[in-house]
Amino acid sequence: MTDYSKLTDLELAALLNESDELAYTEIYNRYKGVLYLHAYSRLKNVEEVNDMIQELFAKLWDKRKTLVLKTNLSNYLYTAVRNRVIDFITHKKIESDYISGFQQFINQGEAATDHLLREKELSRIIEDEIQSLPSKMRQVFELSRKKNHSHREIAYELTLSEKTVKKHVNNALKILRVKLGSLIALMLILLH
Incomplete structure (x- = not known):
């Protein structure tokens, strides 16, 4: 063996x-x-x-x-x-x-989704407050901020004086600043 x-x-x-x-x-x-x-x-x-x-x-x-x-x-x-x-x-x-990259992708996706949801909610709140402005003030404000018309163009379109247009925009900003806080109002000013 x-x-x-x-x-x-x-x-x-x-x-x-x-x-x-x-x-x-x-x-x-x-x-x-x-x-x-x-x-x-x-x-x-x-x-x-x-x-x-x-x-x-x-x-x-x-x-x-x-x-x-x-x-x-x-x-x-x-x-x-x-x-x-x-x-x-x-x-x-x-x-x-791969796992790290995937987790980062998920985190970025969550952050982007969260950011988009907050942005959408903020836009909705701002839009609601704009809609609650007095009719003429709202009309002037929307032409100024949404359509980017100058005060002169708005005055001509609505047959108002430029001074009245400026007053409507300033009053709208004051009302929105009180209702939405100064940060959001600052954002509205910066959008123009």
Whole structure:
């Protein structure tokens, strides 16, 4: 009976090519611990490292008949683990970047939506207050602020004096300032 623990990696690899389960078990027992430590030192995640090592040995068994070692068995296994660690880290970084970007998109969308809702509500409140102005004052104010007509154009259109137009606009702003607060009134002034 062969003592597999005394065989070299090269001999174990040759037996593995012949589907020798005891050779596979010896390779597993010989390298499982050091490969685990190697991967864990990089990932610090017990579950991921366990899965990675199990997957590595499962693939080793699946490819046993076609396995051609260009170097020795230990180099092959270390390289395989290193590549899996790199793939895992790369995948996690991509995943993290995607999640971060998606969260930022959601946050911007929420902020934009919130901003639009507030803007719409503010516009509605301002419009309601403008509609509650006395008729002639409202008409003058809308021509001034919404249609951007000059005082002269409004005076001509409504057959009023420019002084009367100016008075209507100033009175409308005073009323709106009281009702809406000076900040909103300032916004109305800036819109013109």
